[in-house]
Amino acid sequence: MRDEIRESILDAVDRLLERSGYKKMKIDDIAEEVGIGKGTIYLHFRSKEDVALAHIDRIVQRLLVQLNEIAESNANPVTKLRAMLIARVMTRFDSVQHYPESINDLLADLRANLLARRESHFDDEATVFGRVLEEGKQQKAFDLKNPIATGHSLLLATNSLLPYSLSVQELGDRHEIEEKIERIADLLLEGLVRR
């Protein structure tokens, strides 16, 4: 029950961020949108800032569930890594495609906090990537030294396709983004230098 209300609050935040943006959104608006009292929101979150950041966290937590599912599947490490690179871009794209602005602009007031969360999200992602990289290293499928460091490099090499500084509209249409991330994933896996 407690978790259900928390989820309903975050769902309401998602709709309000789309409709009115972060600046105009008030705790009262969230309460009204969920159909609960303002006090109930404060049982779950300390502030409007806290709710907004929890909403961004939830997007990444859902992505992490998806990445873990791929990581634990029976596919070979090359196939898994490619799917994970595509998922980290496309899931974020789909999660925020209804927002008129980029995450940075939408949550500009939270910049310092947002940057810190982002770093911790990247660390979480790098851990899952690191597991698959380690597995591939053991199977002698990948040529690499440090799985976590390589995981971070893979994230960095695909971060420009995330809707942080560019809105989804500015990033381009979904199909184009998908082609771009596929080409980068192939480059990172196979490399340019002829074999």
Place this chain on the structure above:
Amino acid sequence: MRDEIRESILDAVDRLLERSGYKKMKIDDIAEEVGIGKGTIYLHFRSKEDVALAHIDRIVQRLLVQLNEIAESNANPVTKLRAMLIARVMTRFDSVQHYPESINDLLADLRANLLARRESHFDDEATVFGRVLEEGKQQKAFDLKNPIATGHSLLLATNSLLPYSLSVQELGDRHEIEEKIERIADLLLEGLVRR
């Protein structure tokens, strides 16, 4: 002479962007900083917006000179491409490292124009990268189909290290950035999959 004044104006803009930022900067301030009359500035630029964008263009034009020099050197295509990837990140870093904000925030008022310029800068870079990729393809050093498309993928895979949405301070220290771009360049060239 005409070109010298233009350069002096852009040098002054660089100092003013560092000291007071775009919003506070006035054409009068630029004139005073150069030690010329306001009218002389209007002989070279239509508006404050025009001067600021010309300043960003100049950073990329200087980078393009550097990329072309590498592209035309006698090194092998693999070495050239690696050096070009590192140069595109480090030259931008060094060019704007004295600004307290990211380029996006510094020039937030110019966003639409800035995004359009950026696209055209990437096209110019992709052309130089495409030449080296084509050369490597001819020499059977690289495995690729479309040099320009691959050039764009290489840019996208290194764009997250450019000081657009993150300030130089937020990106991290120079040495760390250099290590990050080197690791990504190696991945893009050699790939993860064991040979």
